[in-house]
Amino acid sequence: MKIDLGSSLLHTRKSLLKRRAMDLITCTAILPLLFGCLGIFGLFRLLQWIRMKAYLRNAVVVVTGATSGLGRECAKAFYAAGAKLVLCGRNVEALEELAQELMASHSPQKKTHKPFTVTFDLADSEAIVAAGAEILQCFGYVDILINNAGISYRGAIVDTTVDVDKKVMETNYFGTVALTKALLPSMIKRRRGHIVAISSIQGRIGIPFRSAYAASKHATQAFFDCLRAEVKQDEIEVTVISPGYIHTNLSINAITGDGSRYGAMDRNTAQGRSPAEVAQDVLVAVGKKKKEVVVADWVPSLAIYLRSLAPGLFFSIMASRARKERKSKDS
Numbered sequence: 001m002k003i004d005l006g007s008s009l010l011h012t013r014k015s016l017l018k019r020r021a022m023d024l025i026t027c028t029a030i031l032p033l034l035f036g037c038l039g040i041f042g043l044f045r046l047l048q049w050i051r052m053k054a055y056l057r058n059a060v061v062v063v064t065g066a067t068s069g070l071g072r073e074c075a076k077a078f079y080a081a082g083a084k085l086v087l088c089g090r091n092v093e094a095l096e097e098l099a100q101e102l103m104a105s106h107s108p109q110k111k112t113h114k115p116f117t118v119t120f121d122l123a124d125s126e127a128i129v130a131a132g133a134e135i136l137q138c139f140g141y142v143d144i145l146i147n148n149a150g151i152s153y154r155g156a157i158v159d160t161t162v163d164v165d166k167k168v169m170e171t172n173y174f175g176t177v178a179l180t181k182a183l184l185p186s187m188i189k190r191r192r193g194h195i196v197a198i199s200s201i202q203g204r205i206g207i208p209f210r211s212a213y214a215a216s217k218h219a220t221q222a223f224f225d226c227l228r229a230e231v232k233q234d235e236i237e238v239t240v241i242s243p244g245y246i247h248t249n250l251s252i253n254a255i256t257g258d259g260s261r262y263g264a265m266d267r268n269t270a271q272g273r274s275p276a277e278v279a280q281d282v283l284v285a286v287g288k289k290k291k292e293v294v295v296a297d298w299v300p301s302l303a304i305y306l307r308s309l310a311p312g313l314f315f316s317i318m319a320s321r322a323r324k325e326r327k328s329k330d331s
């Protein structure tokens, strides 16, 4: 009995000592290590944020398609970050109105720059050369080009004229490529510049009844991937952004198989993310000099992986999607 009491006392003492040792290790090693790591992470994020702010402040930023949707919100976001803007679009009144709105939106104490506007049609290749020169005259150089302007399309391949394929390609691909080429030499000369392409999830996957649009975005993705590799030696950054659905006028402005305006707000578009939110993602991606960013919910993001890892399954899902869409159209 005596021995039992002694050994249990010894056991209690041992476990007490063990707990104390553990408490000591926790206090002296683990907790400081944890707080240290959190501190370093916080400091890293703070430095990253400061660097991003400095990169965007006073940068000359060109935004195409600034009259509407994502482009308009990008203009607001980059202006608020202190950028010197060149707003591009086809509608001169809408561009001037935006410039006025931007200038009125900030207190005189905050240092902002009066935006310039340049009007041209991206589907007109000759106009783009002149526009490039006009853009360069605004501030003398360009730091960041945001190729945002674009149109979408809705239709069955079998009912679509090649002219429609060409029109979508002219605006989304050739126009973007031409403007990039008009501004690239000056960037290379300065050994400084950043080119951004607003592509789409549909630059990574092809979905039914979007052939012209998806093809133009796949071409955009490929072009800017090639460009990124070629201009690395010139210190030029290339960022490709692939958003999912955004609540803009894209579906309303889309063209159909015969070239007429689609004119309706699609449910997916209406339920898409707010353009202001996506513009913030664009700002951060550019500020952090990301090479590519997918800005979408998990289903479209997963679809990209499915397309490369299980193409057979992806193609079946797309075929069934096409069947369903055709059926709902017919009924």
Ligand SMILES: NC(=O)C1=CN([C@@H]2O[C@H](COP(=O)(O)OP(=O)(O)OC[C@H]3O[C@@H](n4cnc5c(N)ncnc54)[C@H](OP(=O)(O)O)[C@@H]3O)[C@@H](O)[C@H]2O)C=CC1
Pocket: 064, 065, 066, 067, 068, 069, 070, 071, 089, 090, 091, 120, 121, 122, 123, 148, 149, 150, 151, 152, 171, 198, 199, 200, 201, 242, 243, 244, 245, 246, 247, 248, 249, 250, 251, 253, 269, 272
């Ligand atoms: N909304 C969405 O769900 C998604 C959109 N995107 C991409 O985002 C970008 C912006 O589209 P979004 O804001 O949604 O759509 P909007 O239709 O609201 O805006 C499109 C912009 O592009 C301009 N534009 C169109 N055609 C031309 C042209 N020929 N020459 C010059 N400018 C032109 C329009 O100018 P104008 O006022 O003169 O017509 C407008 O400013 C596009 O590249 C689109 O593909 C990507 C993924 C999803």
Ligand SMILES: CCCCCCCCCCCCCCCC(=O)OCC(=O)COP(=O)(O)O
Pocket: 152, 153, 200, 201, 202, 207, 210, 213, 243, 244, 245, 246, 250, 251, 254, 266, 268, 269, 296, 299, 300, 302, 303, 306, 317
């Ligand atoms: C539970 C497992 C899920 C597996 C995923 C299956 C794949 C599902 C298909 C998802 C298709 C997503 C399409 C997204 C398209 C998109 O976001 O496009 C953005 C646009 O550019 C919109 O342009 P539009 O003119 O088409 O409105």
